[in-house]
Structures are given as structure tokens and as C-alpha cells.
Amino acid sequence: MNKKEILKKVDHTVLGQTTTWEQVKEICDDGIRYNVASICIPPSYVKSARNYVGDKLKICTVIGFPNGYSTTNVKVYETLSAIEEGADEIDMVINIGWLKDKKYKDIEKEIKAIKNVCGERILKIIIETCLLTDEEKAKMCKIVNSAGADYIKTSTGFSANGATFEDIQLFKRELEGSTVKIKAAGGIKSFEDAEKFIEYGADRLGTSRLVNLMK
Numbered sequence: 001m002n003k004k005e006i007l008k009k010v011d012h013t014v015l016g017q018t019t020t021w022e023q024v025k026e027i028c029d030d031g032i033r034y035n036v037a038s039i040c041i042p043p044s045y046v047k048s049a050r051n052y053v054g055d056k057l058k059i060c061t062v063i064g065f066p067n068g069y070s071t072t073n074v075k076v077y078e079t080l081s082a083i084e085e086g087a088d089e090i091d092m093v094i095n096i097g098w099l100k101d102k103k104y105k106d107i108e109k110e111i112k113a114i115k116n117v118c119g120e121r122i123l124k125i126i127i128e129t130c131l132l133t134d135e136e137k138a139k140m141c142k143i144v145n146s147a148g149a150d151y152i153k154t155s156t157g158f159s160a161n162g163a164t165f166e167d168i169q170l171f172k173r174e175l176e177g178s179t180v181k182i183k184a185a186g187g188i189k190s191f192e193d194a195e196k197f198i199e200y201g202a203d204r205l206g207t208s209r210l211v212n213l214m215k
Helices: 003-007 023-032 043-053 073-084 098-099 105-117 134-147 163-172 191-200 211-214
Strands: 010-013 038-041 059-063 091-095 124-127 150-155 179-186 203-205
Touching: 003 191, 003 211, 010 023, 010 179, 010 211, 023 038, 023 043, 023 211, 038 043, 038 091, 043 059, 043 073, 059 073, 059 124, 073 091, 073 105, 091 105, 098 105, 098 134, 105 124, 105 134, 124 134, 134 150, 134 163, 150 203, 163 179, 163 191, 191 203, 191 211, 203 211
Parallel strands: 010 038, 010 203, 038 059, 059 091, 091 124, 124 150, 150 179, 179 203
Antiparallel strands: none
16 A cells, blocks of 8 residues: 555544644645545634635544543534534544443443434544553444444544554454444554554544655
8 A cells, every 4th residue: 555545544633732723724735735534633723724725625623532521412512513613524532431430321322412413424433442441442342333433543642552453453353344434543653554554454544643754
């Protein structure tokens, strides 16, 4: 797989706390130039980015980010607001405490509520794999599938670790026969890493480094 093909699977990302409009504008320009899948940006910049890029680029934003413990009503409102301002895709962080508490029905209900708001727009569910046991990761694969989300995503990039090859392999096994796709995010440092994640089953890659390497 060549670099251009890999970049078509990249959500080119800037989500730091100090993110400025100039940085967002730069990844908009880079996203168009390198034909990435989307740019993933803070919700507060979605409207400006949409006005800037028009229909030249998909815009993704984050909900309940990075800790995931906002109430469902708040997450639904965040999602509605993001869509109204021009977001094409939503990456939502689960309530990890609920997972530890085994409140599986509550997690599924929340995902369904947000997917209902998203409609045909892509919804990716961030489960923060570095904080979970393999059993919890497997359970989340089942919940995400049952709730009708489009992707399961490894990480926010704001916790202890990002994506691992082992997690992608686990997702792939647990999602056999499912339409749910896989996004690896956090710690993807090279095109070699990226290609390996794709080989193991990732359909999207959340990273800023690949485009920066091209530059």
C-alpha cells in the first residue's frame, strides 16, 4: 500500500488544549492537499472550518472528549450542535466508569441516542483501550455493534497510551461478521506502523504525524 492510499484512511487530527484557528486552518489546507479521509478538530472550530473548506473536506469532531463522563443529554446536545455547525463525522468517548460498573445497557442506550442524532453521519465510539481489560474491550465490541455505531476507536490520545496492534487484532476477532469498522488512534508514528494497523484490520487512522511526514 502506497502513502497516498494510506492517507485516504487518515483522520488528520489536532485536538490539543492550546489549539488555535491558525493550526486548524493549516490542517484544513493539508487535508485537502493530501486527500485525507477527514480532519478531526475541536467542536469550537467546526463552524469556522466548514466555512473555510466548503465541501472540499470531511470534518470530524469529538464529543464527551477526552474523559467521556458527561451526561448523555450533554453528549446529545454537543452532537446536535456540532452537526448544525457542519460536522460530517462524530467521535464520542464512552463513559468508562459505566463500563467498569458493568452498566452495559446505559452505554448502549447512550450510543443509540447519539447515533439517532447522527443519522447517516458516521459515528465512531472511543473506548480508551489502555484503561480496559481485554474482557472489557471485547464487551465494548459487542455493545458498539448492537447499538448501531459505525466504528469502534481505540483511544483519545490523551490517556496513558494509544493504539496497539494487539487491540486492533482483538477488535477484528470480536467483530467478525459485523459491519462495525475499526479506527486506530494515538501513537501512530510512521507509514510502516500505519500499514501494519491497516493489515490487522483498521479502516481509519487518527494521527497528525503522517501528513507532517509528507510535508
